[in-house]
Amino acid sequence: MKLAVVVQRYGADIxxxxxxHARYIAERxxxxxxxxxxxxxxRDYVTWRNELPPGEERVNGIPVERFPVARERDTTxxxxxxxxxxxxxxxxxxxxxxxxxxxxxxxxxxxxxRRSESEFDFVLLFSVRYHxxxxxxxxxxxxxVLVPTAERDASLGLQLFQPIFRGVxxxxxxxxxxxxxxxxxxxNTHVPGVVVGVGSDVPLQVDPxxxxxxxxxxxxxxxxVGRIDANKGCAELFEYFLEYVQGxxxxxxxxxxxxxxxxxxxxxxxxxxxxxxVPAHPRVRHLGFVSxxxxxxxxxxxxxxxxxxxFESLSMVALEAWALGRPVIANARCDVLVGQSRRSxxxxxxxxxxxxxxxxxxxxxxRGLATxxxxxxxxxxxxxxxxxxxxxxxxxxxxxxxxxAPRQEMEPLPGWWARRGRTLRPAAAIVDASPRGPSLRExx
Numbered sequence: 001m002k003l004a005v006v007v008q009r010y011g012a013d014i015x016x017x018x019x020x021h022a023r024y025i026a027e028r029x030x031x032x033x034x035x036x037x038x039x040x041x042x043r044d045y046v047t048w049r050n051e052l053p054p055g056e057e058r059v060n061g062i063p064v065e066r067f068p069v070a071r072e073r074d075t076t077x078x079x080x081x082x083x084x085x086x087x088x089x090x091x092x093x094x095x096x097x098x099x100x101x102x103x104x105x106x107x108x109x110x111x112x113x114r115r116s117e118s119e120f121d122f123v124l125l126f127s128v129r130y131h132x133x134x135x136x137x138x139x140x141x142x143x144x145v146l147v148p149t150a151e152r153d154a155s156l157g158l159q160l161f162q163p164i165f166r167g168v169x170x171x172x173x174x175x176x177x178x179x180x181x182x183x184x185x186x187x188n189t190h191v192p193g194v195v196v197g198v199g200s201d202v203p204l205q206v207d208p209x210x211x212x213x214x215x216x217x218x219x220x221x222x223x224x225v226g227r228i229d230a231n232k233g234c235a236e237l238f239e240y241f242l243e244y245v246q247g248x249x250x251x252x253x254x255x256x257x258x259x260x261x262x263x264x265x266x267x268x269x270x271x272x273x274x275x276x277x278v279p280a281h282p283r284v285r286h287l288g289f290v291s292x293x294x295x296x297x298x299x300x301x302x303x304x305x306x307x308x309x310x311f312e313s314l315s316m317v318a319l320e321a322w323a324l325g326r327p328v329i330a331n332a333r334c335d336v337l338v339g340q341s342r343r344s345x346x347x348x349x350x351x352x353x354x355x356x357x358x359x360x361x362x363x364x365x366x367r368g369l370a371t372x373x374x375x376x377x378x379x380x381x382x383x384x385x386x387x388x389x390x391x392x393x394x395x396x397x398x399x400x401x402x403x404x405a406p407r408q409e410m411e412p413l414p415g416w417w418a419r420r421g422r423t424l425r426p427a428a429a430i431v432d433a434s435p436r437g438p439s440l441r442e443x444x
Contacts, residue, residue, distance in 0.1 A: 069105060082154075150174075157427030175313070220267070327348065346373045
């Protein structure tokens with residue numbers, strides 16, 4: 001079987017969620033199929049600036065073809081077009097212009113896909129909201145296997161994506177919440193799909209003490225791993241954590257020593273790129289970029305992993321924490337994180353500063369509970385997100401598709417005039433009106 005993995009950025013040192021997801025899947029499918037990656041020359045997901053050389057190279061043994069991006073993203077233009085399609089009545093032409101503005105626009109990459117029609121049995125397209133995935137799905141619908149990596153954001157309410165969800169050959173969802181939202185918006189239950197997500201290369205051996213010694217982590221600590229950004233909920237995390245350690249919350253939050261600042265030490269350790277300034281506070285430690293081994297050692301040493309994000313399609317780092325037997329503290333406003341916490345019985349979630357403080361205090365004082373949550377998380381990871389489980393789901397789906405004919409056709413784009421009628425509802429309003437909450441369906 002010959003597979004193409006098509007993704008916006010790709011590299012051993014490119015660790016964005018969807019991009020790392022794509023690399024892991026490419027590498028894990030390579031022993032079972034002839035895998036080739038098609039991607040752009042971009043390294044940065046904001047500008048799409050061409051920073052990597054075009055042409056072919058190998059990354060961890062996988063052949064990777066890079067194609068130049070035609071133009072960098074104009075963030076002002078993209079912001080203006082986003083406001084139009086997300087917040088106002090608009091046309092399909094407006095949505096297509098938004099997609100062009102978002103990028104990454106690579107005519108050479110699309111031409112390579114066009115020429116590949118008989119070369120690949122299937123084309124795995126990451127991620128649905130980007131230019132290459134949309135046009136790749138329209139170009140090769142009977143070979144297109146979509147990996148949406150979709151969060152609950154306004155872009156899912158755009159009408160241009162709904163025929164894609166109905167017309168591709170299959171969809172590999174990250175979570176039951178992602179599947180439920182896409183099926184509600186697009187009525188695509190006839191399209192073969194499975195909740196599969198992605199595993200992680202968690203080492204068999206970790207050394208918490210090595211991390212404590214290497215980074216001088218003398219106090220117990222919570223850990224956050226990821227881009228340090230307000231869009232990831234980090235501003236709120238800083239506020240809630242500093243209120244907790246400074247004793248600024250009322251007594252019912254559970255502290256033994258409110259009012260004069262906490263005397264029992266607890267730090268917040270951050271790993272990742274700083275977009276939002278990190279507070280200059282002795283209880284907050286920013287380690288910057290670290291090796292994978294250092295990251296896993298540090299997670300294993302933590303009291304718990306904190307995931308403050310409002311929007312996730314699948315939190316890989318939460319899965320890694322569970323694989324290492326650590327509990328997760330999640331933002332209750334993120335349906336995916338709440339759903340994962342409930343299915344695993346390995347995470348607790350907060351909706352405000354008081355609940356955040358109560359969860360932290362509970363985990364610190366009830367060591368038996370923290371241990372049970374961690375053990376539940378390890379079982380959940382092994383059952384659903386170990387590499388044998390992930391590989392089996394991909395290979396089962398691809399085998400099923402090879403054995404049968406497509407059940408659906410891609411709907412054609414409306415004509416020139418119909419695309420320009422400004423009758424489409426604001427995309428944000430469509431998503432806001434969709435059912436919320438964690439899915440009650442199990443991972444299947």
